Amino acid sequence: MAATSTTAPVSTRSAGVDLLRVVGIAAVVVGHVWSDNVTRAAVYTWHVPLFFLLTGYFWTPGRPLRGELRKRWRTLGLPYVTWFVLLFAGLAVADAATGEAAEGAFRAALWGGTAAVRPFSAFWFVSVLLLIAVAYRWLERFPAAVTWAVALGGLAAAHLAPGAVTAGPLGVFLVPACLVFVLAGRLLRRFRERVPVGLAAAMLALGVALVATGLSTPLDVKAGDFGRPVLGVLTAVLISGGLVRLAEGLDGHVGARAARAIGWLAACGIAVVLSHAAILWVLRTPPEGGWFDLATALVLPWAFALVVLRTRVGPYLTGTTAPGR
Numbered sequence: 001m002a003a004t005s006t007t008a009p010v011s012t013r014s015a016g017v018d019l020l021r022v023v024g025i026a027a028v029v030v031g032h033v034w035s036d037n038v039t040r041a042a043v044y045t046w047h048v049p050l051f052f053l054l055t056g057y058f059w060t061p062g063r064p065l066r067g068e069l070r071k072r073w074r075t076l077g078l079p080y081v082t083w084f085v086l087l088f089a090g091l092a093v094a095d096a097a098t099g100e101a102a103e104g105a106f107r108a109a110l111w112g113g114t115a116a117v118r119p120f121s122a123f124w125f126v127s128v129l130l131l132i133a134v135a136y137r138w139l140e141r142f143p144a145a146v147t148w149a150v151a152l153g154g155l156a157a158a159h160l161a162p163g164a165v166t167a168g169p170l171g172v173f174l175v176p177a178c179l180v181f182v183l184a185g186r187l188l189r190r191f192r193e194r195v196p197v198g199l200a201a202a203m204l205a206l207g208v209a210l211v212a213t214g215l216s217t218p219l220d221v222k223a224g225d226f227g228r229p230v231l232g233v234l235t236a237v238l239i240s241g242g243l244v245r246l247a248e249g250l251d252g253h254v255g256a257r258a259a260r261a262i263g264w265l266a267a268c269g270i271a272v273v274l275s276h277a278a279i280l281w282v283l284r285t286p287p288e289g290g291w292f293d294l295a296t297a298l299v300l301p302w303a304f305a306l307v308v309l310r311t312r313v314g315p316y317l318t319g320t321t322a323p324g325r
Contacts, residue, residue: 015259016250017054018266020243024050025269029276029297032121034289041211044218045227048125049181049236050243055133056185057244061140068137075319076130076270080123082316083274084109087119090278113171114222119278124222126274127170128178135175136182151179155226155233162224177226184237188244195241197249204242210235263323268305271318275301 027047031039063071088109095101108115113124139147154176158165165173188195195203210216216235219227226232254262276297285293308314309322 013263013266014248014251015254015262016247017244018259018262019250019254020050020247021054021266021269022262025272026298028122028125028273030294032277032280033285033294033297035287036289039289040218040220044220045207045211045216045232045236046239046243048221049219049233050240051125051129052132052178052181053185053188053237053240054244055129056136056182056187057189059136059182059186059189063137065134065137068134072130072133074315076126076133078315079270079274079317079319080126080130083271084120084123087275087278091119111169113169113174114166114224118281121277121280122273124171124174126270128172128174131170131172132175132178132182136179147179148183150176151183154178155180158224158226159229166222166224171222174221174224177224178221180233181237181240184241188241192245195245197246200242200245200249202242203238204246207235207238207242210238260323264306264309265302267309267320267323268302268318270320271305271308272298272301275304 024047027043031043031047088106091101091105091109095105102117105117108117109120109123112120112127116123136147139150154165154174158174158177165177167173207216210231211218215228216231217227219225219232219236227235279297279300280293283293283296285297305318308317309320315321
């Protein structure tokens with residue numbers, strides 16, 4: 001199965017994990033609609049770490065670095081550039097007509113990463129996902145201890161100097177810290193048979209309890225905030241890992257027609273991630289959010305992506321082709 005967490009042929013995938021991807025993407029949108037403490041506690045701890053963990057969970061060892069670059073460019077880089085050009089042009093037209101673009105918005109969009117705001121709020125996630133896959137592929141040549149040292153060193157840097165790790169273009173300095181989740185995904189895959197449904201449910205329950213009691217604070221990876229040292233990442237791994245194993249347990253209960261529908265929704269994931277903030281920008285969604293804003297930011301991008309997925313421009317906007325083709 002492909003390592004990319006949101007795009008791959010449905011025939012090679014777990015329908016349960018595809019459903020989890022859809023839920024995770026919806027959680028990302030929720031986190032951009034509301035910014036209150038309850039929402040942060042409910043989704044921020046796991047919605048981004050989940051996709052990094054899935055990258056490790058479905059990692060294919062031994063692929064050449066050049067092949068990894070080609071794959072990641074096709075599935076992540078190409079839609080990033082396509083949506084960036086479209087939204088940058090739209091922002092320029094809107095600014096020419098109204099003059100309402102925030103000062104420095106164009107420069108921040110080009111820099112990417114943490115600096116980018118609406119309509120580019122989620123672009124950092126796609127660039128970091130691409131960079132982390134390429135970096136991990138390069139690190140494969142070294143002993144595992146080296147990769148863990150890089151990841152833990154990056155995590156320590158994030159705790160000590162979050163402003164520094166968020167200062168790089170495209171979120172590049174976040175890559176070492178986020179590598180912790182990829183490595184956790186690799187470990188989960190290695191010991192997956194020792195994590196049955198009961199243990200997965202316990203992992204999820206423990207992670208939720210850590211958040212609910214306030215022992216673990218929510219993560220905000222884009223801002224370089226990995227929660228309380230050790231507990232923040234541990235909680236994210238417990239919740240994400242538990243969800244993955246529970247999702248896999250659904251496979252025997254999902255019919256072929258439902259699995260195909262879920263696969264189509266999952267295949268649209270990158271397009272939804274990259275475009276939903278533009279809807280919120282147009283709606284001028286306030287920090288307190290709104291249910292209409294959420295529904296619009298979910299339905300319009302997903303409906304559009306489902307349509308273009310069947311066309312020749314589908315790979316440019318979604319990073320994949322229609323499932324089954």
